[in-house]
Structures are given as structure tokens and as C-alpha cells.
Amino acid sequence: MTCEEDADIVNYAGRTIVGQAMEQIWNAETRLSLTALGMVAARHTALALVVAVAADTSTGPAHA
Structure with missing residues (x-):
């Protein structure tokens, strides 16, 4: 092998390693973004439930 061929192999290996690292x-x-979106959705759902319960109980007991 020539020095140029060795350099090509090293260059290719380096690009492969960097590419794999970038993919990881x-x-x-x-995954972090999806987890964060899930947490935001859960907080909004919990807040909506609290608001709904508060609105339902603020009118007092229902009279038949």
C-alpha cells in the first residue's frame, strides 16, 4: 500500500466514526426531545384536569 492509500483508509475510518457518533x-x-414533549403534554393534561374540576366544583352542588 502507498501512503496515499493508507491516508484514504484512515480518512474513511475517521469519517465513519464521526458519522456514527453524530447518529448516536x-x-x-x-429521545430527549420526545421525552420533553411528553412531559409538557402530561403537565398540560394535568392542568386541564385541575381547571375542569375547579370549574365543576365552583358552581356548588347541583339541585334536582
């Missing part, structure tokens, strides 16, 4: 980072960021 992207996957981790995606």
Missing part, C-alpha cells in the same frame, strides 16, 4: 447524538437528542 442525533438519536439521543431525538
Whole structure:
């Protein structure tokens, strides 16, 4: 092998490693983003339930 061929192999391996690392980072960021969205949705749902219960009980007991 020539020095140029060795350099090509090292360059390719480096790009492959960097590409795999970037993919892992992207996957981790995606999971974190989805988790954060889930947490926001859960908080909004809980808040909506609290508001609904408060609105329902603020009118007092229903009379038949």
C-alpha cells in the first residue's frame, strides 16, 4: 500500500466514526426531545384536569 492509500483508509475510518457518533447524538437528542414533549403534554393534561374540576366544583352542588 502507498501512503496515499493508507491516508484514504484512515480518512474513511475517521469519517465513519464521526458519522456514527453524530447518529448516536442525533438519536439521543431525538429521545430527549420526545421525552420533553411528553412531559409538557402530561403537565398540560394535568392542568386541564385541575381547571375542569375547579370549574365543576365552583358552581356548588347541583339541585334536582
